[in-house]
Amino acid sequence: MNSMAASWIEIGLLSDIPPQGARVVRTPRGCIAVFRTAGDRVFALNDRCPHKGGPLSEGIVHGEAVTCPLHNWVFDMNSGQAQGADEGAVATFPARVEGGRVFLDLSSRGRNGG
Amino acid sequence: MMARRLVVIGAGMASGRMLEHLLDGGGDGWDVTLFNAEPRGNYNRLMLSPVLSGEKTYAEIVTHDADWYAARGIDCRFGEPVVKIDRANRVVRSSAGGVPYDALVIATGSAPFIIPVPGKDLPGVCTYRDLEDTNAMIAAAKPGATAVVIGGGLLGLEAAAGMAARGAEVTVIHLMGHLMERQLDPAAGYLLQKDLERRGIRVHCRGATKAILGHGRAEAVLLEDGTVYPADLVCMAVGIRPEVRLATDAHLEVNRGIVVDDAMRTSDPAIFALGECVEHRGQLFGLVAPLYDQAKVLADALNGAEAAFRPVQTATRLKVTGVDLFSAGDFTDAPGREDIVFRDPGRGVYKRLILEGERLVGAVMYGDTADGSWFFDQIRQGADVSAIRDTLIFGPAFAAGGAAADPLAAVAALPPEAEICGCNGVCKGRIMQAVQGGAATLDAVRAQTKASASCGSCTGLVEKIMALTLGEGFRADADPPMCRCTDHTHEDVRRLIKAQRLKSIPAVMQELGWKTAGGCASCRPALNYYLLADWPLDYRDDRQSRFVNERNHANIQKDGTYSVVPRMWGGVTTPAELRAIADAADKFAVPMVKVTGGQRIDLLGVRKEDLPAIWADLNAAGMVSGHAYAKGLRTVKTCVGSEFCRFGTQDSTGLGIRLEKLLWGSWTPAKVKLGVSGCPRNCAEATCKDVGVVCVESGFQIGVAGAAGMDVRETEPLLTVATADEAVEVIAAFIQLYRENARYLHRIYKWVAAVGLDWCRAQVADPATRRALYDRFMIGQSVHQNDPWAEYAARPADWAPLKTIPLEAAE
Numbered sequence: 001m002n003s004m005a006a007s008w009i010e011i012g013l014l015s016d017i018p019p020q021g022a023r024v025v026r027t028p029r030g031c032i033a034v035f036r037t038a039g040d041r042v043f044a045l046n047d048r049c050p051h052k053g054g055p056l057s058e059g060i061v062h063g064e065a066v067t068c069p070l071h072n073w074v075f076d077m078n079s080g081q082a083q084g085a086d087e088g089a090v091a092t093f094p095a096r097v098e099g100g101r102v103f104l105d106l107s108s109r110g111r112n113g114g
Numbered sequence: 115m116m117a118r119r120l121v122v123i124g125a126g127m128a129s130g131r132m133l134e135h136l137l138d139g140g141g142d143g144w145d146v147t148l149f150n151a152e153p154r155g156n157y158n159r160l161m162l163s164p165v166l167s168g169e170k171t172y173a174e175i176v177t178h179d180a181d182w183y184a185a186r187g188i189d190c191r192f193g194e195p196v197v198k199i200d201r202a203n204r205v206v207r208s209s210a211g212g213v214p215y216d217a218l219v220i221a222t223g224s225a226p227f228i229i230p231v232p233g234k235d236l237p238g239v240c241t242y243r244d245l246e247d248t249n250a251m252i253a254a255a256k257p258g259a260t261a262v263v264i265g266g267g268l269l270g271l272e273a274a275a276g277m278a279a280r281g282a283e284v285t286v287i288h289l290m291g292h293l294m295e296r297q298l299d300p301a302a303g304y305l306l307q308k309d310l311e312r313r314g315i316r317v318h319c320r321g322a323t324k325a326i327l328g329h330g331r332a333e334a335v336l337l338e339d340g341t342v343y344p345a346d347l348v349c350m351a352v353g354i355r356p357e358v359r360l361a362t363d364a365h366l367e368v369n370r371g372i373v374v375d376d377a378m379r380t381s382d383p384a385i386f387a388l389g390e391c392v393e394h395r396g397q398l399f400g401l402v403a404p405l406y407d408q409a410k411v412l413a414d415a416l417n418g419a420e421a422a423f424r425p426v427q428t429a430t431r432l433k434v435t436g437v438d439l440f441s442a443g444d445f446t447d448a449p450g451r452e453d454i455v456f457r458d459p460g461r462g463v464y465k466r467l468i469l470e471g472e473r474l475v476g477a478v479m480y481g482d483t484a485d486g487s488w489f490f491d492q493i494r495q496g497a498d499v500s501a502i503r504d505t506l507i508f509g510p511a512f513a514a515g516g517a518a519a520d521p522l523a524a525v526a527a528l529p530p531e532a533e534i535c536g537c538n539g540v541c542k543g544r545i546m547q548a549v550q551g552g553a554a555t556l557d558a559v560r561a562q563t564k565a566s567a568s569c570g571s572c573t574g575l576v577e578k579i580m581a582l583t584l585g586e587g588f589r590a591d592a593d594p595p596m597c598r599c600t601d602h603t604h605e606d607v608r609r610l611i612k613a614q615r616l617k618s619i620p621a622v623m624q625e626l627g628w629k630t631a632g633g634c635a636s637c638r639p640a641l642n643y644y645l646l647a648d649w650p651l652d653y654r655d656d657r658q659s660r661f662v663n664e665r666n667h668a669n670i671q672k673d674g675t676y677s678v679v680p681r682m683w684g685g686v687t688t689p690a691e692l693r694a695i696a697d698a699a700d701k702f703a704v705p706m707v708k709v710t711g712g713q714r715i716d717l718l719g720v721r722k723e724d725l726p727a728i729w730a731d732l733n734a735a736g737m738v739s740g741h742a743y744a745k746g747l748r749t750v751k752t753c754v755g756s757e758f759c760r761f762g763t764q765d766s767t768g769l770g771i772r773l774e775k776l777l778w779g780s781w782t783p784a785k786v787k788l789g790v791s792g793c794p795r796n797c798a799e800a801t802c803k804d805v806g807v808v809c810v811e812s813g814f815q816i817g818v819a820g821a822a823g824m825d826v827r828e829t830e831p832l833l834t835v836a837t838a839d840e841a842v843e844v845i846a847a848f849i850q851l852y853r854e855n856a857r858y859l860h861r862i863y864k865w866v867a868a869v870g871l872d873w874c875r876a877q878v879a880d881p882a883t884r885r886a887l888y889d890r891f892m893i894g895q896s897v898h899q900n901d902p903w904a905e906y907a908a909r910p911a912d913w914a915p916l917k918t919i920p921l922e923a924a925e
Binding site: 009011012016017018019020021023024025026027028031034037038039040052053054055058059060061062063064065067069070072074078099106 | 299300445450451630631634635639662915917920
């Protein structure tokens, strides 16, 4: 098998995720938070804040960033990098929307290490 | 040489342009047959909207008339639908017979999408695609008639505006949160909605159509939320899908559209396709610019020249007279993209540029689109804009070499008689005089001139004038802005929400000049609260702008589980309630059951996906959410009072229960805890609560602004009243005063310290003011006092993972 090939898994409908919100997908390597922005882009991030393990899926989504609900760390959903004075990163995975359906690619370890 | 036989199916804009290129470009030797299902030739479909609104006639939008076809010897088969493509014999069959071809072009365009709801086939339901639809709408849109347009996209809005221009009363139903969500971001969508509403078009976003009602013909539209809009005509404009039936029947390769290569050739080398019916490299096309590009490529390909179609960026303008809107390129956020946002609330202008590295990749503009073409040019060229980035948003005038912008220059240029404060009619000269006379702070200027003392929207201007007059000596007021998204303080924002009647988060962000596109985790919950408190009947709670606890109606714990606390009115419970709590704790294996300081029971460690089920069980036993997580009423702690206690002077338990039943469900700037003690021994610890009542023989002493957290404070006496009825009214009025005036997240003691207890007392002591506050509180309660568990327990799927991916699938 070519381990580099993307393998897209359908996880549900875009309309299942509230705009400026998130839903969780459970995977063998932990929960992944799938976010939907006001502009209908989707992002997949590990659902654990690197700070104290807060569920990022429960954070407030603003622009392309999410604020962790436990201690207000802010992450850029594109890069997974913590913003501002905080240092750290959360793993991101490729996600895309096609025909109203959301797909994730979990074949790699994800950026910043799955 | 024999002319080659070309058959074209579909006389739309793309095929019309293709024939022009093919026949007028010196390409002799084609014998053309043109089929069209519509009984007419090519016209400019884009201009149907001006026909609908009455600004143009059909004759004016015809692009190719009978003479044009005749001069080129085209055999026109208008109103004669093609029924079959016989690839083996290279013959196109229609109802009238067969026409052989050497080359065939499929240009069947697209068909409107029909929502599969009951009533969709009733007379009076149309789409918006061709002249027949347009004429149907023109016939229906008489003054006084009602029309509903389903779909708030480009086409739907043009249909709505056209019918409104003819005098019909039009409602637009849109499934998404804002209009034209594919072309506009929420801020521009908000401005557009405001403009349309100003023209009398009603807009209902987040509306899902359930059915079209009517006996024999359409009479009304029913939405999922129960709303009904009357409709003499219903226009469905929810989208289009490529018309591919002929191609599918002929076994050509078809995905979403007819698959074509770069030369517009289908899987059969003798058959080409173009327009809205094709799919090129996975992409479909709906706007006219790429279709014209395809027309050119296809004409070249038919003439044997090398040509390849490459889709380019497209720009959108809404063809509604008086609405100025432009969007181009890609304005969604993506890795490495940055926004430049400009808002001018006074003029209703919004501009947003999207940069990727050194290049401009997208632009959304509303209200002032004069520079749209220039930005579009920058996008198409992929020009390096890093050198002009600072002033890019000001357009080509600045890019041409304007000086660096001095934020004070525009104010300095104003003459002394220029009016600065519209509310109080204060001119620039008057403000400068006051400053020169010693008014060195904004408050002093306000006190002396009244400038910016009313609605406050000119505060920034006044400060600039002060800065100009005082030079280095000026420092803006120390009160910090709400967050980094805005320069306004919380107090300014609250005042402006009321003064300008702002009723949505996008409205606040636009009108008050927010500097970010979607706010942040600090301002969004605050705005949501202010709007909820100030416009209870108009504003719809934005769940996504709430902190996790209020969104999930439970308290998140450090491990991501939740605590569940049912309400126990006044701390009183029953054996049946205790049994139900015990059963729930067993059933959901709750790791800890704890008695809280507020006289109720906390179930700690509940998993998120179990929340709806545990709520359902507790609801079934008659219990509602205790809001133990909310910026709202928490508990009313009581002692047993005169019912049982030998010292009790009044029924403190009964008063506590009554207060809790009145106040529960209300949202407040921060949490609110009450206590009612039956005598001055104060067993309910009422004197360290936000509001505490101590009963005495002669009545009820009401104290406020206590605290027992990071700060510990004793309550201060607000009023003493003789009856329980008065106590209830005073307390509800005081809570409303707090709701209307405090800064988000400020507890009552902080707010009272800021505004002064005397002021608070004056408000609630005056019977008329108190009654008005009480009445406004009750209006809020009419909307907010409901059990969130009852609503959410019915939707357990929303709380569970979206999907569980097994090991094999993920590997």
